[in-house]
Amino acid sequence: MTDVDLAQLREEYARAGLEESDLADEPIAMFRRWFDEAVAADLHEPNAMVVATADAEGRPAARLVLLKGLSDAGFVFFTNTRSRKGEELAANPRCALLFPWHPLERQVRVDGTATPLPPADVAAYFATRPRGSQLGAWASHQSREVADRAALLAAYDEVTARFPEPGEVPVPEEWGGYVVRPEGVEFWQGRPGRMHDRLVYRRTDAGWTTVRLAP
Numbered sequence: 001m002t003d004v005d006l007a008q009l010r011e012e013y014a015r016a017g018l019e020e021s022d023l024a025d026e027p028i029a030m031f032r033r034w035f036d037e038a039v040a041a042d043l044h045e046p047n048a049m050v051v052a053t054a055d056a057e058g059r060p061a062a063r064l065v066l067l068k069g070l071s072d073a074g075f076v077f078f079t080n081t082r083s084r085k086g087e088e089l090a091a092n093p094r095c096a097l098l099f100p101w102h103p104l105e106r107q108v109r110v111d112g113t114a115t116p117l118p119p120a121d122v123a124a125y126f127a128t129r130p131r132g133s134q135l136g137a138w139a140s141h142q143s144r145e146v147a148d149r150a151a152l153l154a155a156y157d158e159v160t161a162r163f164p165e166p167g168e169v170p171v172p173e174e175w176g177g178y179v180v181r182p183e184g185v186e187f188w189q190g191r192p193g194r195m196h197d198r199l200v201y202r203r204t205d206a207g208w209t210t211v212r213l214a215p
């Protein structure tokens, strides 16, 4: 690491505020609004989100994943269901999502529960992936140990030969997706003096309520 003084590395946030009157009726509509602004601001991969899971013993793990769909049901992503995250979600479907939109001085945090997507949805998405990614999904048993890179490339060559063009690449049995049904969604906007705005939607039996949290 260079001699950057981490204790002195900080930004003052003053781009915008977030008032209760700015909120949409429900969090998915609010998320769409902020997501559109992230796209309009030309953020790099605005659909990249941190997905945090925990295993049956409560040990946490986090990694970046791409948001690939958004509906009233929730936030959709695709992955290998036997990866570390897949195994953890099978044992404990509660998870958290984080969208770190630094240039807008914003973050969105989602707490929710992940449910595997039906095979038809997985197949529909898999069909849209570039062929190379489809083959990679076959070649990579995500999160499991490999001897070396050569072994990985050999596996890729093997599946390339197994599924010759122009035939379609089928969906690997271990490939899948999840929809995360939100229980809570926080919209965070940085403000001067660390007096940030934090407005949180919480799901109740009667619908969504919102609260403000101290920064």
Ligand SMILES: Cc1cc2nc3c(=O)[nH]c(=O)nc-3n(C[C@H](O)[C@H](O)[C@H](O)COP(=O)(O)O)c2cc1C
Binding pocket: 045, 048, 061, 062, 063, 064, 065, 066, 067, 077, 078, 079, 080, 083, 084, 085, 086, 142, 143
């Ligand atoms: C920007 C970015 C996007 C990613 N998107 C995905 C994705 O959509 N699905 C996925 O399985 N892995 C994705 N990855 C790789 C994951 O971060 C991770 O390495 C992989 O899923 C294995 O995680 P696990 O061992 O915790 O299951 C992405 C990585 C980056 C940096």
